[in-house]
Amino acid sequence: MGEKQSDPLKNEGIAIPNMTYYFISGNLPHDYGGLTKSLLLRSKLFGKLSQTPTTFLTFGFDKDFSTKKKQLYENEKVHPKFTRILNMYNDFLSKNTNGRLFSEKTSLNEIKNHNKNRFFAKFSKIFRRQKSNLNYNFYEDGKSICSIDYLNNEKKRFKREEYTRQGLLCRVSYFNTETGRLYCQQFINDNHNVYLDKHYDFIEGQNELQLKSINWYSENGVLKFSDESELRRHWIEVLELETDHPKLFLVDSRRQDKHVFRVKKADSSYYAAIIHSKHYGDNPLHVKPRYRELFSHLYNLDAVFFITEEQKEDFQRIVGEHKTFFYTPHTMDKSLDKKVLKTQSEKNKAVIISRLVESKNLTHAIKAFKLVVDEIPEARLEIFGSGGAENKIKAEIESCNLQKNVFLKGYTNNPDNEFQKAWLTISTSHFEGFGLSNMEALGNGCPVITYDYDYGARSLVKDNENGFVVEKYNIEQLAEKIVLLMKNEKLHEKFSKCAFETADKYTTKHYMKRWSDALQKMIEVKKEKQELKGIFPGKQAFSVREHKIDESNLIIEFKAQVQVDEGYNLKLVGLDRRNNAVVICASSPEKPVSRSDVYRFNIDLDQHFHVKTVRANNTKTIDFYLAISNREQVTILKRLSVDQTEMPSPFLVAKYKVEPYITVKGNYSWTLQTDPEMPS
Template sequence: MSNQPINYNNELPDMMYYFISGGLPDNYGGLTKSLLLRSKLFGEESQKNTAFLTFRYDLEFARKKNDLFEKGKADSEYTQVINLFDDFLSKKTKGKRAYSEKIKLDEIKRHVSKGKVSKAISKLFGKSANEYVLTYYSDGAAVRYVDYLNDEKQVTKREEYNKAGILAIVSYYDTKINQIYLQEYINTENKVYLEKHYMWNSQSKEVQFTHFTWYTEEDTMTFKDESEMRRYWIESLQNENDQPKLFLVDSRPQDKHVFKVKKAPSSYYAAIIHNKHYGDNKYQIKGRYKEVFSQMNNLDAVFFITEEQIEDFTLISGERETFFFTPHTINKPLDEEVLNVPSEKNKAVIISRLAAMKNLTHAVKAFRLVVNEIPDARLEIFGSGEDLEKIKNEIKAQNLQANVFLKGYTNNPDYEFQKAWLTISTSHFEGFGLSNMEALSNGCPVVTYDYDYGARSLVEDGVNGYVIEQYNIEKLAEAIISLMKDESTHSKFSQQAFKMAEKYSKPNYIKNWSKALSRMIEVRKEKEQLAKRVGSKEQPITSFKKDDSGIAISVLLSGQDETIQKINLLGIDRKNKAEIISVSSDQMTQQFIVRPEKDIKMEKIEANQTSVLDFYIQFITADHIQNLRRISSSEVKFGEKDQFENNCYVFEPYTTVKGNFSIKLTKKDHID
């Protein structure tokens, strides 16, 4: 990251902003809320056009989109909410043909209501006509499926409708094997615009998807899978015009679709990190984050909502000039009058999804200890989720039915936080902790476990709340008791809570994004300039020597000039681009010394099961701009003498088929 001071007058760069998620859920969580708020504020605060892009096919997409605008979650003046199927495939089509149902849905429903189904069917299909079956949505009013049956009562065709009664998909079945073989997608003009093909696999005894056929405005296109179709859409969007565009992915499952698109000169590609990226330890990359790490060298930016997570990303990837801090915001005016609302002493609240990651049973267990000390202490938990019964059972097990209450969803979280003495946060992990930020904005102190991420970003221990060692229920209870008993400390914490919230005001939010995006554009230019100076050639090894002190690798460096301040040799995990080896060189000698015990990060190898290291030369300017060049070893002959061991691994240098230098890793207990 660059520490260069920047002054951009808080203006967001003039570009089109695409914010990307998989779908548009009915009940969305923090990630979708964050995306929608970003779209809204970019428009309302800076008059920038944004688009919320979704990929998944959704029968109810039009309704959900309208709900967002009607409820003010998105601003139609600045924000588009668009979908691959609804707004691209179904519109950029001439259609294969017009689809014609043999019987209209309204007619089916009318005859059903009159009890004349059989007569209606025989008129339509003749005396040998077959039957159909209606399947309704859970509301019991709207028809979802109409299944057409043959004489053997087998489904031959299924028509699928959305809740508004509009036909969307028609599926066809092979009655010999009772399996689907084709689906036709129908647009609002009643045209077949897309086909999804299936084939029976006799070996696996299951139906397998084979390909999509899309009937475009000009021709017919085939896609081998949905990922290819998604990438084609992104390519089409970026090539519509020369206007600069940012494609920012919010949802990790979408990374593999978006980041493999060939980048246009005017396009920027970036990820924003909403959640914990590591697994059992801080070197182990979670599965859904591996694509971000593997594409790190191709991304223009990675945005983070806490500074702690930037540091933890760096543990794996090394320092990056493309990492930027863009924290959340509070979507409301801050009003100090909240501090004058009387709080109910001994009352704690939690406003949260009742999800496993929130670990709310710990709050209940801690409250048992609180009630032992303060019998009239009260905890109100607002929210819904899959852990409802688990929390109910814990309340019962702790005999706290008179002290802990499940209150369901609240439409007025501000009021609940203002009336409460404190709030409690016991999560296993968070991306940021939006509920804590909301509490602080209402002057409500927070007692929180010290989880990653956001606990210490928002709560300063002993200043606006307490940060407790994670999973220490006794210490959690002690902090709650202490704050409930001490009115003076509560008053101070409440004042400081509000001051902390000011850090996350809307003006500061736009300021942070302006700084990050403007620097992203500058970094791209500086990286391109450095790449030209360094050149495109691989850096060749001139010698590889191994002795007791380590491995000496000499490289014929090219492209050096006075702007380059530092040169490193990097050994990078081929799969996820984790930085395993990083050693510097004296530019005069052009030799790098790798001392296995010191310079090889075995903890990263173990955490991510690294099997191959690829080697690069890293050029770094005084402004922290980086450029990587692959190391060539086509002129070096590696043999058994060049292998070495470190911590139960055998490291075997070799030259790839492209002539580049790599090392294969094999754990000794796996060697035959």
């Protein structure tokens, strides 16, 4: 891998802010999907441009972490000069410890010798003393021991030892022989010291095992944590305090949001999320449970980065416009070369390069190809990739009697070559975050025929220009477009040229320019938000003094503890407590002539109450805020407190019974209940 490849970008004035970049995922996966590929590429490009290594943070315990990390460097997925890869267990907990020596350890050689001779010799004294039988589990090489289960004379497991591929004991788990349930785990470092233990309880009523406590034997004494999330937040806080240098913690995995975004932010730290997958289910206004943590922290985050404009717009349909939302699509880790347009493509050959998983919906591509072969008997589809849906795909090929036309080719290390040889590629996913494979195809002049899924289909593929966008799940239409393109050489030539031109928008130059602009704007917006908070300090700067309902109109009058100049815009917003979805929004408050510190919002419940959003998210509680924006539309929220001691009587909106109430902290909220007497 070359050095100092950032010079061309610097010569064009492209630079990223001088800060430490942390990119956060849960673990290092065995298979590298789009999320991991984009994270590693971003880490490398940021490192090259800044000539300072970025850091890929992982949290989960992984006994195979060292091997995966080594493979990433050896396979040149990352460069040590530009990317550090750290794991909380391997690089923090196990090293900064004053743990005790693990006293039960038996050398792996003794265990291997016992395993080798277990059918021909009596147990050695140590195994007689433990009165145990052993069950061995191996890594896929069939030689390296992965774990050993210790069984008592009744063949019940009481202990499991886990080993790295290098033969080092790394974790020991203990089980109740009566119930078979885990009750304790000890984590062992390379010096055979116990650096951390976890204790578990079984909750009978909930029929589940729960983590009771974590003890970390740190260099500064024993630190206790109630759960894994608290432990992870502690590591982030330690990283925050290492230096005063600005830091960005960018979370790529939604499962990590709750561990990172609840950290108490240092003044020099920035926290952000990047969106890789669809955030809603069947209803575009419904927030998926895995996204609720992100939505609930939107107003505290410094940025949210989107890889498609469509998803950014869909987010705003739920939460409104935010100056902290930025469009930063993926890129290709290569230079484009027009020579690919001169490569001879095989006229009747289609290709798919994808993980073989359910979300890619590849059986639809095969069903469509059955119809294609009826029109073009020599048509050929080659599918490259691996995954859990492989057997299902094989069965579909056999069911359609396409063994002579559709072929599973396994993993390819040279996707560019396959796209260049193919006449077209097919994409039938249920959904995508972006569609990296389609972008790679376009960069090789390979037209794309895709279902119209969210997201990325229409971002990359312009219908009838560089491919076709087909109605989602319309197999007949998909087959029709494949046949049309295979039979029309002039159309293919047009699509191929346009595909290459489209790909130019996603080169490294454009990618880093977007990130540079977004990060600079993120810093500016944070500064403006801090200034706004300084102008409007306090938790109870605005308080409700009157609230009355008149038919379909609601009047909320509040008193301001600080002067609000004409340069600021005010909105009254009601947010779903679970996810910050905007369910009430009213602007342009009136100021009674007699009081300069009083503002009145007239809320038209038919217009300002977003009943579709309420229904989509099954909203139960609405919390009210005053949104204050400056001239640049940078916004902060201030919670509305309550002056009056009594709330007005409940009232009806749409099919909901609304009950205003004062929270424990003295703030203004509503509870919603479906009124059974109201029609749906």
